[in-house]
Amino acid sequence: MATAIAQPVERENYLNKHYGVGSWLLTTDHKRIALLYLASITFFFFIGGFFALLIRLELLTPAGDLVQADTYNKLFTMHGQVMIFFFLIPSIPAVLGNFLVPMMIGAKDLAFPKINLLSWYIYAIAGILMLHCMLTGGVDTGWTFYTPFSTAFSNTKVIEAGLAIFISGFSSILTGLNFIVTIHRMRAPGMTWSRLPLFIWAHYATSIIQILGTPVVAITLVLVVAERALHLGIFDPKLGGDPLLFQHLFWFYSHPAVYIMILPSMGVVTEIIACFSRKRIFGYSFVALSSIAIAVFGFLVWAHHMFVAGISVYAALVFSILSYAVAVPSAVKVFNWTATLYKGSIRYDAPMLYAFGFLGLFTMGGLTGLFLSALGINVHVTDTYFVIAHFHYIMVGGALMGYLGGMHFWWPKITGRLYPEGWARLAALIVFVGFNLTFFPQFILGYLGMPRRYYDYSHMPEFQVLNVLSTAGATVLGVGYLLPMMYFLWSMRYGKPAPDNPWRAAGLEWQTPSPPPTFNFETEPVVTWEAYNYDEIDKGHKEVPQVVG
Amino acid sequence: MAVSSSSHEDVHNPALLHHFATEEQQRDASNLGMWIFLGTEVMFFGGLFCAYLIYRLLYFPDFAAASRTIDAALGGTNTAVLICSSLTVVLAIWGAQTARRGVMIGCLILTMVFGLAFLGIKGVEYKQKFDEHHVPGPSFNFENVPVPGHPDQMANPRHAQIFFSLYFIMTGLHALHMIVGLGIFTWLLWAAWKGRFTPEYHTPLEVGGLYWHFVDIVWIYLFPLLYLIDRH
Amino acid sequence: MAGNVDALFIFLLIVSGLMTLLIFVAVVYFAARYRHQPGIPAEQIEGSTPLELTWSIIPLGVFMVIFAWGAVVYFKGRTPPRDSTEVYVVAKQWMWKLEHAEGQREINELHVPVGRDVKLIMTSQDVIHSFFVPAFRMKQDVLPGRYTVAWFRAIKPGTYHLFCAEYCGTQHSGMIGSIVVMEPAQYEAWMSGGTTGPLSASGEKIFSELGCQTCHRSDTQGRGPNLQGVFGKPVLLEDGRTVTADENYVRESILDPGAKIVKGFKPVMPTFQGLVSEEQLNALVAYVKSLSQSGQNGGETAKPATVVPSQGPANRPSKGK
């Protein structure tokens, strides 16, 4: 899609330096790779969204009438797998992170450009395998692959889906590895740790999880595939194995994986809030450290997905209390963002509207997490729509809002074009309203007891009203997601050319042309200022932070 | 695994790559990258060690019985072989550092010979297990094998099968790493032969060496855990 | 149960409602009050460590209260009262098979008396299921290969939904049923309907059909331990460990006799893996359990049990392994 971009400005930049398919497929430029990722994850986002739409349509009526039970099971399975492994996990890191991490720290590229390209190819191979799996029958285990259903009972393409996700994991690992090395080794002179934008801190924390968590789920999927192919017994109780071991290993990654999705989004929102309230972030070091704390504590809480699974009650106590420990840094972040607004000079541009949306939805998602970590309540609401609503508030309301906010914020930098502001504000509003209409009723559904992954609720017609509301919301939400897609595409050709720093923002990435030249900076930056020095910009002491040649 | 080989490609040009400011920066980045990759590898094996630990504690007697049927002498020999190969790796780097081309190339070749020997011995072991029907699957047979210390108590074949599953997956994954390592070292040998490495620049050797040593360390743990559960 | 959970839920609703309100009001107020106005620059504030500590420690304190409360509710929900009525549950794709200790069998329907504690001893024949009764705020996964236990006490007559809450395949959403809570009198009437006798009696029959009594004799001469009065008691094992003879232990002893051998006995018992169905296993467990109940409850002394405390190796009662 990016090859279609018209040459926006006369200056040579990363988009117009080379032309042709080959110049994209063999590029090692982190900005071009980011666009490769953008195209591919957008593709998967709409596939996953299409599945979601079918799920919601099926649930419009209590009876199972739109699709067959098996089809429905495949729909929610592949919705989850596609959205999590092929959209959310790569979304912000591989697109915005890839584009911005080197620029924000004043580097010419990531430390290992070829590995960066390799990670996209690995992602592409995994994606093709996943597509092949979906087109030739799909998989119906739920995205969680619980054994022994996945290893001994499902007769769908578990092995193929497992391998696809296994492979995609390496793409994620390589991205994380590249970020950590880049952040450690490639910072521009003067870019000390305490001057790093909080976006970088968030990506650093994300990378830790990608590096240390992903391999565990990878090997677990290998075991599932081996178990399914050879009946080894590792997870099969009939052969002496313990199915809960699978759950432990799976959630060891898959709980922290939530933080892979939300942490980068927090980073994006931090940048946006600072820029549009023209302020230093309140409590910089606390926000930075809370990212690391979330990454570390995120590894200690996984079994809160298993409170009714048959684990030891004593272990459940430990995991419950640790789950509250991870809630504290999240709360700290929310308070700091709110405090940043205090005495700011706040503008309501589209990115800021998404950031506000993020704040509200993440707060609600986070607070409902407190319900789920409370052992006594967890028993009732786990595996119901309450959980569905909770994690959509975090992963869609939080992560996706942040992603969209970030796309709007940096779109002028990425493409050199401005998107239509009015449409963008409208889209932000539609997404916010549609989202709440879709998912808020699901909290109530869950507490009333509607289990997740139910295809047919004809014996419980009392659930219909809330389901209808939810489906109506999903339709609105769908429109809200299509809009940005359309005006972004439109703006690539017809949008007004963007100035280098349309938001008068403070980050290093804004001190270079839009779109940036291939090696990001025309002269090598030397950093002499703190992050978020909006006072200096606004008081006119410096029009923009000075870049020393 | 592809990672490590391509991390070498990044630096295969002795000239400084465009996006690094100094050679020092480039070398430090490669080094750090490899160490972090090894962290990933630790967690990769870590999932297996976790499964192993839990089943070993749950089914200790069966694991002990199954472990006894593997040839510990071969396993011990393989440990020694790998240790020797680690030595030749450091000697090869020393050769590069001190401009002793013969030492460098000779030691690289020796490392690969040791690596191949390891895989050969591993193959002999696998062959034995195959002949004894100890390979998990339809032909698996572990009937009437007594539990160590209790001659009248037979090990549970299902639990023994879990042991052998873990044995084959863990050693198999390790062997896969050895094969990747041999690939890396073939390339290093080629590059060394071409005279790419100098006392000033031999980062690929160091990074490849880190990988090789890590594979050695994994085996250092696998050997007692799999072969020596209960041998008295 | 429902009351406890709801109380905590309401508490959480209030706490999180206040928190949400606080954030929302602050955000909306700041956004309006400090909107961009020409000539009024933002005021730069670095941050405040006391403030950071305040809003870390206070939430942490609140969280600990929630944790403790949640843990208490959870513990109550996980610990069946001693004298509960027992129901054996076997889940399979895609139905619930329930068997009362008294012998009544039901499918997808469970009749229980109001006000009585009901303990569910559950296992699955195939994949993981989850026994979920929203009205009782009670849920427990049902696993293949072992027992999980749950309990509830219904306080109002009526019919309540029973759901499978763990995804289990094609007809997952069809694996539903109902809990029928009846007045005691009605329940007695229902119970007196056709039954083949108590579950333990079927268990006794299976016990003798499989020839278990040749070794597990009711004296000290058997090749296997005497099972009288074993259930619920600690058992000394050959390797020096001690276990309590609970449902899972009896189950394991039948299916994997070599795993935990009672002190003083030889590992001579063959496995019954694949030879007994889940229902037969339940019956056997109920039977072994019944051998202890006579002495325990001080009721009718059915058998002159040779209940010996856990030291005596020779006549250690337990499933011989």
Place this chain on the structure above:
Amino acid sequence: MSDHSKSSPLVTYFAVWAALLVGTFLTYEAAKLDLGKFNAAVALTIATTKALLVALFFMHLRQASEKLLKLVVISTIFFLFILLALSMADYGTRYFPNSHLWS
């Protein structure tokens, strides 16, 4: 990492190599002794010593002037420990009081 020009003395390499071989031999022999529960402890202690020798001397972790590499190693081991320890928190107490993974 900074002083690569100064190569480690060969003596160290050969000494470490010899120590590793001795360690392997010791592990093998110790396994034949009946030490009860301590067999595993002895085996793992020797293995860890060997792993440390390889990491510190062959992988030059000891000389690494930067603390960063040590931090990478330590944090990896920490997370591995978390995986094992918290899993065991479940398995160790799941059938309590019938749990005897530790005895």
